[in-house]
Amino acid sequence: MDYLLIKGPAVLDGTVAVSGSKNAALPMLVASILSKKFVQITNLPRLSDIDFTLKLLVELGGNVRMIRENNSISANIEFKDTAHCVAPYDLVRKMRSSILVMGPLLARYGHVTVSMPGGCAIGARPVDLHEMIMRKLGADIDVSDGNFVVKCKKLKGSEIVFPFVSVGATQAAMMTAVLAKGTTVLKNVSTEPETVETGHMLNKMGAKIHGLGTENLIIDGADSDTLPGTGDPIPVIPDRIEAGTYAIAAAATGGKVRITNAIPGHLEILIYNLRESGVKVDVGDNHFTVDAGSVKSIKPVDIITAPYPGFPTDLQAQWMSYMCIADGISTIDEQIFKNRYIHVGELMRLGARVKLSGTVATVLGNRKLKGAPVMATDLRASASLVIAGLVADGQTEVHRVYHIDRGYERIDEKLLSLGAEIERLREGD
Ligand code: EPZ
Numbered sequence: 001m002d003y004l005l006i007k008g009p010a011v012l013d014g015t016v017a018v019s020g021s022k023n024a025a026l027p028m029l030v031a032s033i034l035s036k037k038f039v040q041i042t043n044l045p046r047l048s049d050i051d052f053t054l055k056l057l058v059e060l061g062g063n064v065r066m067i068r069e070n071n072s073i074s075a076n077i078e079f080k081d082t083a084h085c086v087a088p089y090d091l092v093r094k095m096r097s098s099i100l101v102m103g104p105l106l107a108r109y110g111h112v113t114v115s116m117p118g119g120c121a122i123g124a125r126p127v128d129l130h131e132m133i134m135r136k137l138g139a140d141i142d143v144s145d146g147n148f149v150v151k152c153k154k155l156k157g158s159e160i161v162f163p164f165v166s167v168g169a170t171q172a173a174m175m176t177a178v179l180a181k182g183t184t185v186l187k188n189v190s191t192e193p194e195t196v197e198t199g200h201m202l203n204k205m206g207a208k209i210h211g212l213g214t215e216n217l218i219i220d221g222a223d224s225d226t227l228p229g230t231g232d233p234i235p236v237i238p239d240r241i242e243a244g245t246y247a248i249a250a251a252a253t254g255g256k257v258r259i260t261n262a263i264p265g266h267l268e269i270l271i272y273n274l275r276e277s278g279v280k281v282d283v284g285d286n287h288f289t290v291d292a293g294s295v296k297s298i299k300p301v302d303i304i305t306a307p308y309p310g311f312p313t314d315l316q317a318q319w320m321s322y323m324c325i326a327d328g329i330s331t332i333d334e335q336i337f338k339n340r341y342i343h344v345g346e347l348m349r350l351g352a353r354v355k356l357s358g359t360v361a362t363v364l365g366n367r368k369l370k371g372a373p374v375m376a377t378d379l380r381a382s383a384s385l386v387i388a389g390l391v392a393d394g395q396t397e398v399h400r401v402y403h404i405d406r407g408y409e410r411i412d413e414k415l416l417s418l419g420a421e422i423e424r425l426r427e428g429d
Contacts (some may be wrong), residue, residue, distance in 0.1 A: 001400065001401075002401045002402070002424050002425065002427070003397050003398060003399045003400075003421045003424075003425055003426075003427060004398040004404075004424055004425075005395060005396075005397055005422070006371070006386065006390060006398065006420065006421065006422045007049075007423055008285060008371060008389055008392045008393060008394065008396065008421040009253065009256055009390070009391055009392065009393055010253050010255075010390045010391075010415075011253050011255045011386065012253045012256075012257050012420060013255050013256055013257065013418060013419050014417060014418045014419060015251060015257070015258040015259075015260055016048050016246050016257060016258075016259055016418055017071075017261045017419065018239055018242050018260065018261045018262045019045035019238070019242060019261075019409040020072055020235075020236035020238065020239060020258060021045070021194060021197075021236055021237050021238060021241075022045055022047055022049055022050065022193045022239060022241075022407050022423055023049055023192075023242065023314075024239075025041070025044050025236045025239070026097045026100065027055055027171040027194065028173070028196040028198055028201050028236060029041060029053045029054065029057060029075065029077065029392070030057075030100045030101055030104060031074070031175055031201055031202055032078075033057075033060070033062070033104035033105060034104045034108055034175065034207075035079070035162055035176065035205050035226060035227050035228075035229035035230075036227065036229045036375075037078075037228070038076050038233060039076070039077050039078070039230075039234065040074060040077075040233040040234065040266065041074065041231070041233070041234050041235075042072070042074040042233045042234065042236070043074075043235045044073045044236065045072060045073075045236075045409045046071070046072065046409050047405065047406060047407060047408075047409055048402070049404050049407065050073070051094055052095050053097075053254065054066065054075060055237060055285045056095075056172075058088075059084065059091065059129050060079075060084055060087070060105065061080070061082065061083035061084045062077050062078065062079050062083070062150075063076075063077070063078040063080075063152075064077050065078075068257065070072065071126060071409075072186060072242045074233070080278065081106070081333050082109075083105065083108075083109055085103050085112040086112070086184050087099075087112075087113070087115060088113075089100075089147075090148075092114065092115040092117050092254070093117065093118060093418075096125065096253075097168065098114070099114060099127055099168070100171060101174070102114045102130065102134065102150060102172065103130075103133070103134070103172045103175040103176030104175045104176070105310060105400050106155070107175070107176050107179035107180070108179065108226060110151065110153060110180075112148075112393070113148070113150070114148050114150070115145040115146055115147050115148075116147065116148060118146075120165040120378070121342055121378040121381070122167045122342065122378055123338065125337070128402075129162065129163075129172075130148075130168070130169055130172050131359040133151075133160060133172055133176060134150050136158045136159075136160050137156060137158055137176055137177060137184070138150075138154075138156040138158070138180075139154050139155065140152065141332060145252065151348065155176065155180035155221070156180055156181050157177060157180045157181060157183045158180075158186070159187070160184065160185070160186050161187040161188060162186070162187065162189060163188075165188060165190050167195055167307075168195065169188065169190075170190035170195050170217075171194075171198050173186050174195075174198065174202060174207075174219065177207075177219040178202055178209065178222055178227060179224065179225070179226070179375045180219075180221035181221050181223045181255075182221055183218060183221065183225075184217075185218055186216065186219070186297075188215055188216075189216065190307060191214065191215065191242060191307070191308050191309070192307070193308065193396040195307060196212045196213045196294060199335055201234050202207070202227070202237045202376070204234060205224065205227040205229050205230055206228035206229065206230075207227055208220035215375050216331065218336070232245075237261055237263060237264050238286075239267040239313075240262075241315060241380075241407070243267060243288075244267050244315045244318070245315065245318050245387070245408070246259050246270075246418075247267070247270060247274060247281075247288070248387060249390060249415075250292060251274055251277065251290055251292045251295075251298075251322060252321060252322045252325060252391050252408040253292070253390050253391060254293060254295060254417070255290075255292060255293070255419075256289065256291045256292070256293050256396065257263060257289065257290050257418060258287060258288075258289040259288055259289070259290070260287040261286065261290060262286060263286065264283045264284070264286075264287070264288040264405035269310060270295070270311070270312075271283065271288065273303060273311070273319075274290060275286070276301045277298050277299050277300075277322070278295050278297070278306070279292045279293075279295055279298075280294075280346065288389070290315055297327040298322070298325060298326040299327065299328070300323060300327065300328040300329055300330035300363075301326070301330055302327040302331045302332070302333075303316070303331075303332050303333070304335055305333070305334050305336050313334065313336035313380075314336055314380050316332060316334055316380070317380045317381050317383065317384035317385050320343070320344075320352075320353075320363055321384045321388040323363040324351075324352040324353075324354075324365060324367045324369060325365060325367060326363075326366070327365060327370065328365050328367060329364055329365060330362075331360055331362050332360070332361040333359050333360050333362070334359050335359060338359050341361060342378065343377065343384045344356060344361065344380070344406055346377070347374075347388055349373075349386070350369045350371070350374065350396065351368055351369045351370050351372060352388070353367060356384055360367070369387065369391050369392035369393070370394055371393060371396040372391075372392075373397040374388075374397070374399065376398055376400040376401060376403040376404060377400070377403065378403055379404060379408075381401050381403070382400075382401065382403045383404065383411075385398045386398055386415070390415070390422075399427070402426070
């Protein structure tokens with residue numbers, strides 16, 4: 001197993017290019033199940049979650065051909081008239097988003113068995129909305145041995161009102177309803193860029209989804225077994241969470257970093273908060289620069305996580321590392337995954353002081369962080385530990401780095417190119 005050795009403090013300086021978005025790529029890969037023609041998806045990031053999803057598609061009977069390019073991969077995917085419509089626990093427990101295959105397999109092949117994912121490090125994470133969608137669209141769904149066993153002759157359009165915004169449930173509903181008979185109305189949906197991109201991809205493949213990017217969607221079902229498909233390559237959008245992580249790292253280290261291949265419009269709330277903290281942010285069309293070189297003292301800024309365009313839960317842990325060195329007290333209110341504070345104990349090992357009360361974390365700033373060995377517990381928690389390690393005096397070892405490899409492409413190389421002293425080592429070396 002690898003770990004990262006970071007020697008701090010660092011001042012990040014230079015340019016970093018953002019990779020394709022993991023959380024857009026996952027539903028887009030799964031959406032390819034619905035296409036009659038092969039689908040080509042480009043700008044996939046080189047991440048373990050992407051490799052895993054491609055293997056899952058092969059397991060389900062897809063023909064998958066990967067083309068490695070310099071810094072990314074493309075995949076050609078084709079699903080024929082028969083498939084192996086089973087996603088067992090062994091696969092789903094390794095990557096929760098595997099549940100997304102349920103809708104498209106059901107819609108195209110009329111039956112599917114998918115294991116229920118169970119909880120994970122960031123909380124219980126129920127999938128009741130996914131179950132509700134299948135029922136509302138007319139499927140029979142049984143729970144047996146921890147699996148959803150789902151069947152339907154022909155799905156029928158329906159009205160689904162979500163009780164709260166769910167990224168995965170919105171994507172699941174779109175991918176199921178596009179082949180239903182008649183019209184489906186989805187209310188209170190996710191407007192996250194990853195969801196909107198998945199919708200655009202479905203439309204390029206022949207779906208009729210109206211209202212993408214708004215809270216309500218109207219889907220005219222295709223009333224056929226497949227979407228006609230497109231031969232055109234479909235690129236994955238840049239990863240806003242990766243971009244945001246480098247932006248926070250630049251601010252926290254008092255550095256100056258130009259972040260390229262990015263869509264700054266997807267990060268308006270982060271850019272606003274960075275400016276509130278006293279940092280200069282210059283925004284271009286597909287790049288932005290965070291300049292904290294002349295910042296004497298970082299202003300504490302309170303955040304509340306919320307669905308897009310609110311502050312992303314996937315940047316909450318990184319923001320906490322930043323606020324540890326702010327000049328005063330700040331609060332974080334985690335409203336998406338209410339227990340997503342597993343990084344707090346590890347940050348405290350580096351000298352952070354954080355008090356937790358329900359969903360609110362009070363971060364006592366003005367801390368001098370000091371390097372220590374810490375343990376990554378999930379993807380974004382690992383990113384917060386890396387940022388804290390860059391800021392801290394001395395050596396920080398971030399163990400269980402496989403968590404970070406799920407979602408940050410070559411993070412050690414990218415940070416090294418920005419001037420950090422960071423090394424990937426093997427446990428026991
Ligand atoms: C997606 O997860 C992302 N994952 C997460 O990124 C991200 O944190 C999350 O959206 C929120 O932005 C992928 O895109 C693969 P949700 P998802 O359904 O779709 C509750 C990362 O680090 N809920 O929007 O699973 C749920 O428990 C990851 O990259 C139900 O109660 O999140 C949560 O409180 C982690 N029942 C809230 O909804 C359901 O059936 C929002 O979760 C579904 C969700």
